[in-house]
Amino acid sequence: MKSYLSLASKYLTAHKKKTRLVIISVALSVALVTGIFSMLDFFLQFEKIQQIHEYGNYHLGVKDATNEEKQAITSRMDVKNAGTWISFRNGNLNGKECRLAAVDQKFAPNMQITLLEGRYPVAENEMILEAWAAENLHLKVGDVAKITFAGNTEKKFVISGICSDYGNTKAKGMPGVYLSIAGANEVNAEKSTGLLIEFKDGININDVQKAIQSSLKLADSRIIRNEYLLSVMGYGKSNTVIGLYSTGAVLFCIILIAGVMMIYNTFNISVMERVQQFGLLRCIGASRSQIKKLVKREGLHITLRAIPIGVLAGMLLAFLCCGILKYYNRSLFGEMPLFNFSIAGTIAGIAIGVFTVFIASSRPAKKAARVSPVNAATGSNEIKISKKKKQGRLTKMFHVEVAMGINNAVVKKKTLFLMSCSIAISIVLFLGFQVFVDFMHSSLKTTKPYTPDISLTSEQGLSNSLYEKLSDLSGIKKVYGRMFGYVDATFHASRLTDAYKQIIGNVQVEDNGLFIPPEKSWLISYDKNQLNWAKTDLIEGELSEEKLNVKHGIIAVAHPLRNGVSIETAALQLGDKVYIQTPDGTKEMTVMAILRTVPFNDSVPSLTTFITTEKLFTELTGESTIRIIDIQLDSSGQEQTVSEIKGMLDDSIAFYDQRQKNAEINGYFLTMAVFIYGFVAVIALISVLNIVNTMNTSVASKTRYLGVMRAVGMSGAQLDKMVLVEALTYSLTGCIVGCIMGIALQKVLIYNFLPRLFTIWKFPYVQIVLILILILLVTVISIISPLKRIKAWGIAEIIS
């Protein structure tokens, strides 16, 4: 021994088992932080790819940029690429509504335009279109197509090339058509022009935006922001995005606290049990600062060993997530390297590790130094029980071993606090992330069972014979039709929301309390299947076709989509009467169920949306023709089936192929899911390991005590019970605190940070039961092995 400080490493090697436990716990916390931060880093990278795919790779745009402005912007150092983008309000390609745009060739890759065949349009009369549309309209390279612009200008174009499909336009059945810039400039129709800009990496886009705006004197209204892309890059300004970010920030703060707690807890246990040792050192002349240094040196040794392990483990967890994503979405994420290294994550992990060990070891070090030598040498002075006989009361209620178990846990207030806190924090995190998981489930609609692969609609209605023919077609999983129409519906005026009154202005109310409908309401019919599927969105009431038919029931929708935006227009309650104008006079209907939302969007703004059965729909509107047929295909032989379906349709029927878009949304869902479930899994895993580890540490630190109990005559079963009760006291306290705080967090997140997501908070029964079971299980498992170890030793060996 060269210096007293080498006592630290001596102690650590002499107590391999305990040291290992401390190292594991520090490594776990570091892994948690590294893992989550790396995953977040990767998540943003994946999200960026996703957003670029969806909305194009540009950051800012300038509307109606003049040539001088274009010149000024493109010559900037920080601009990577810029190009003109012209889009037309609407247009027709050979009589079919299409989406018309033009973009500079050099900016085409940014806008996700990939040429499959032919060449990019340059001449005034050249155009390209999506592959699916070319096939549908029987067009090929070299053909001439006729485009009708808004205002009925007609023009002929030569198809110079074919570009790849785009999920959104394909699902809407609207071919994407790109003209040459020269051609677009020539056309005299309503259009918007802009210069789209992609900046170089590492540029603060909000700053650049200000600089450009002030140097070119551009008004805010002339700036286009690609808000989706900017959000993932951290430059977002929309409220929803800021809400999501602040939610993330709250959760990450909690993760940091969790990491700090875990490390602090283990250090506290391991230092406290050695108060005696420190006291002894003080007795033989060690000064306070020497003791402090000793404890800190120990911390340093542990940090050096634990941090690399933790960082590696965290990185592995993040790789796992990336691996899954790359495997499932090769086309989109093919370019992402598998062994991505997150600098941010690693630095965060190391920093938190070092920082926490420093904090965690300096507090107990102070405490250890403060120990009076005499106290320490004669025994623990940690316990301060008042002279009241707490034990007495407990022993009257429980068997002695149970009473002692509770007592052991309660007496050491600090340990109880730390242990239950680290458990509680894990639960809080779990419940907090649950909000995101719920959001994902409710907001992305391909995860629902009713999402169609193909939709058919017709203005004149679709015949029943077509419906039957489709149902009989092989290769089809399900066919379901809907009728819809617009009706004048009214109900008590007090049910109209302020939000709606603001939109519509003054609503006239009659003497009987009913209002005069300012707009029509959308009425949709559901068959049995669809009623069944709607149960996932049911807030209140019952969805039974029979009962609805018998009682003239109607289903209200709490958040219908108005112009594609979810909005609450009417707060209808179960049992409310709704009066609908029908050809045979007014009919009274009763609200029997309330759905959160419907998966359809409507082009016409309506008062609200009602759903009813097919029978009632016909009674109310007199109509019985289906307006839309949704088809779900079998997973194999889809192309064959699709061409068969196409063969059955005449020109009046619009055919919407939603598959690519669904697949893209699914991919998007998967990205979110992998990361969010990844977070939850990492948190759960780390918490479980942490509980196991702390229980291990706490049992190991009581070896001698347990030996004494056995020598006095405690049986093995009683010993098990006592330790179990102690462990349960920790975990149940943590559980209760965690559940209460977690629920509070959920409410705060949903109502204060994310009000725009319209998630409805429900008491998380399932999660809480799950947490309870898991915690109980983990607690039991965590004490098995240390108890076994203790029992394997002879009593004399332990206590002498």
Added chain:
Amino acid sequence: MMDILITENLCKTYGTGETKVDALKNASFSVAKGEFVAVVGPSGSGKSTLLNLLGALDTPTSGKVFLDGKDIFTMKEKDLSVFRRRNIGFIFQAYNLVPELNVEENIILPLLLDYRKPDKSYIDELLDVLGLAERKHHLPNQLSGGQQQRVAIGRALATRPAIILADEPTGNLDTKNSRDVVSLMKLSVERYHQTLIMITHNQSYTSFADRVLSVEDGVVTDLEGVRK
């Protein structure tokens, strides 16, 4: 008189190779019910080892111990702990009190473990005799070494066990206190027909004993001659 304790060829070896210590070598002796046996011997001779084996706190390398006719090393763990808390009172060299429990609770602990209601008057008497009545709500670390020793003795006597195994119970007490404690134990032994096996360094207490066993280098011999 019936032999309450019989040992047969009891051996205990600690460690292996270089660090191998034969702490106890072929100890065979028996103790009759109601006897007071003193165990003497130099430090490190194997006294504590012997006592630990008698109380089944440790397992022997070979040999047997019969308590009340039962081979304690073949007993199941559960039965053994019940047997131990009912029949054996152990007083440790290092008191081994439960730091979270106060004096009174420490003393009645074996009774509580046996789910028995402590006999209040007996416990009070015990506390009185041990001179701990004033201190019954104190925690072990608020007591002097001698007081802690007395609590340990109280704990061993609380269940009125058939056998008391005491490892230097007077090691930390002054002469007067030591005498009091030893006479207390003797009193208890006589009143309840208990058997007491006590390790001691103090030659004068051997005079209280019915028999003296000497342990030297792991070998146990019966010093018949000391017997009065």
